[in-house]
Amino acid sequence: MKVLKLHPLMTISLLQMQIQRLLFCNVAVYVRSSLANTFDTLKDAGFEEEMLIEFPIDETLSLREFEEEVEERFNFSLELCNKDNKPFMNKSQHLFQIACPAADRKPERNYQLDISLDMLMNNNRQSPQQNMW
Secondary structure: OOEEEEOOOOEHHHHHHHHHHHHOOEEEEEEOOEEOOOOOEHHHHOOOOOOOEEEEOOOOOEHHHHHHHHHHHHOOEEEEEOOOOOEOOOOOOEHHHHOOOOOOOOOOOOHHHHHHHHHHHHHHHHOHHHHOO
């Protein structure tokens, strides 16, 4: 099962890297109908949770259903895009249809992403009151 990990201090670019790794596609993130800056945090984008959230991805959902579920649950919008950063035109297509890696492709381990998530979690545990930047 694929799990999206979200933290209020995670940057938009880190979310984009995670989507690329999990779903093998690009994503555009919107804050109040405007394209988000890659250095904005999820908290800046409207994410209201105070801690790390693990969000299981139901790959049977259509692209439209997944985008709507994320927006409804986490208060920011995203649009899944193909490798050319053009939004998918067929929003009824299922996630598993775009998330099929090539059979000969080795699974990649993105250590930079894992380290960043660990750093966010450790920083939040050590000083939850200091997160008011």
